[in-house]
Amino acid sequence: MSKSSNENSARERVLDVAEQLFASRGYAAVTLKDIAKQLGIKQASLYYHVPGGKEDLFVEVMLRHLERRRQGLEQIIAAGSLELEDCLTRVGVWLLSQPPLNASRIVSTDLPEIAPEKARQIERAMRHCFFTPMERFFARYQDRLRGDAGFIAGRFLSSVEALSLVKRYSPKTDEQLLAETIDLLLHGALKS
Amino acid sequence: MSKSSNENSARERVLDVAEQLFASRGYAAVTLKDIAKQLGIKQASLYYHVPGGKEDLFVEVMLRHLERRRQGLEQIIAAGSLELEDCLTRVGVWLLSQPPLNASRIVSTDLPEIAPEKARQIERAMRHCFFTPMERFFARYQDRLRGDAGFIAGRFLSSVEALSLVKRYSPKTDEQLLAETIDLLLHGALKS
DNA sequence: GTCTATACACTGATAGAC
């Protein structure tokens, strides 16, 4: 690698903190002072690590996050068992272990706040790293599915994302909620 | 009524514009200047209609919106046919005709921006006006359902909400997307 | 009902010392 891991670590820590804050409160509500405070430094010091300022910081955070998703998803999908339900469970468990993406809020609320070209870049990455891998995964089971693999992939991803909201009101564990979510997606709400 | 409809209309227009902006861009990103501009007045003039300022404006907008949801939902549920799928379709069509709620973003991103008591008030109203009516509706069909009515109600509402994002990428009509959503929810993704 | 003027706080960003 071109840089030692130590040279990277400080910058990575900035990105980690920014990621957590942007993810939970959104682009507009998070200030550079918030990020700096959590790092134990002053706001102006952030510009040493991220000369491009707030907007570029957000773009970097998002692209790094999405690339990590893509790698994680494709690894699980490639190595996963051939059983659909097992593989979905593994994907779901891993997704829940990651910082929440909140894709809907990002697209409709965060992206309009930044420069259009940067917004498009992030939107492209979301499709490429998040949606497309799952769509390809479901496409492998197309013959066993009723309906479009892309539509089902979208339903799966948004259902798993919605769990971070459901968790606030439900006493059930993540594993239980995930199992119910997958069961509902695959077999439906009606008794057969 | 204690006020003529004309006395109300100006204020209602303020709430309408604020509702549309808050719904699409979120609490933090919308400024009073944005709202005033769309009304064709100056920012300071808003304080004649809403003396409480931005935060109270947001609370009023949300409570009015949620109360409207509650009335609409309960009317459809009460007058609806006894057939589950038909009734869900009617509810879905009506929900799609309303300004999008974006419940997930409101809870996780907007509410932390305002005073905690006001946030709790809105959260309570969301449960009472949005979630509970649908939960009661599904509970009527409990004997035909696999799994908890509350869980299924949440899945249904979040699925319909997610359509405003799906619509960006799909060429299908609202009616098609809604029909697929309901079909998937009730019968699942797997062929039987 | 709407305006102008203004106070006040906050935010992103730059320059330069250490």
Place this chain on the structure above:
DNA sequence: GTCTATCAGTGTATAGAC
């Protein structure tokens, strides 16, 4: 790498004229 100092811009909110 982090700091202090500082600036321009913007946001909410108030006071008072019309």
